Amino acid sequence: PEEADSALFLREIERHLLVCKFAVDELMTKLRILSEEFDFVREHDPIEHISHRIKQPESILRKLRRRGLSPDVVSVREHLDDVAGVRVVCPFVSDVYTVARLLGRQNDVTVIQTKDYIAQPKPNGYRSLHLIVEIPVFLSDGVEQVRAEVQLRTIGMDFWAALEHQIFYKYDHSAPEGLLEELTAVAEESARLDLRMEALHQRMREGSAPA
Template identity: 45%
Template sequence: MNEKEYYNLIKPYEDAMQMILSRLDTLNHTLYESSATHLVPIHNIQSRIKSKKSIEDKLIKKEKKPSLTNAKNFLMDIAGARVICYFVNDIYNLVEILKSQTDLIVMKERDYIAGPKPNGYRSYHIILGIPVYCLDGMEYFPVEIQFRTMSMDFWASMEHRINYKKERQDREKLVKELKEHARKLEKIEKSFEKYSENIQNTVE
């Protein structure tokens, strides 16, 4: 895949990304618009388009030729966003609204909040098909969105920093400790949820 092919590949993914980011921004300001406290569900949003090298490396890992066609056919995370919310309920509210919008297609989803990974990882992953219009028609392009609370993101970031591409002698012990940290963070998160519920009840 040359540079021109890469640019042509990612252009519609960039368009799809901009569309879903705009949608999320609107939801962030309107989801709780009836609340006198002006609460918003989203703390921040990070987004990225995979680099040429990252796309090629992932295709090679999948034992596919690193071509433009294979990238389009076999990769669903060329465009990705990470949405950091305040509370778990915010995540589920946003997901349900996005799933109810008729111009979006749910291509894949995994709820690692209700069912965490064995190492303690928690997040909600959903891949949405976003309609991208051009002169000769419309085509859906996937955008992978990971929804996390701040505590989930903190844990995932630290786990990635500690484990990324490293062989460790103490892996079994480390996995056990990280899982325990995940439990502690979840407990803290639920404690803060009580304060949020109290605010809502006071407003009502």
């Protein structure tokens, strides 16, 4: 019976991962449509690039354990909203909010939660806008509402997060003190640069030359 249980668990988790992949496919299409439409009308495209990932089973199990949840598909479905993940990288900070608004107002997208780490950065300096959205996936036996995490950030925020992630793993989650302080200082400098770049872009759009 134990073998039958684990076979069933594997089958269920595989199915859930597949449905999450469909949700990611749908979100990627929605975002690509927005980006291509902006290009078509020769407007500034608020999307620089988009990436996606499905959380690895080991990482799902680690997160369940960390949160004290039982390692079954019901827990995953009910509590892990970021198995399906899409990351949108934008040129400017205002673009981040534009894309979030354009996605959130689509009829089949329900924004369940918004975490604005741009307005309120994490203590380490991490900045991004996180949305948990729910979208319908149409399957042979009906429709399933699937949750996904959409992370939106500028190129600068993405650059910083990638470096922080590398440092975090290199030092196995405990980087030397000075290094962490420097990382936070760099995040602040990057945020200032984002603001200056945006102001420059705004002036260019208004037709005046930078001073």
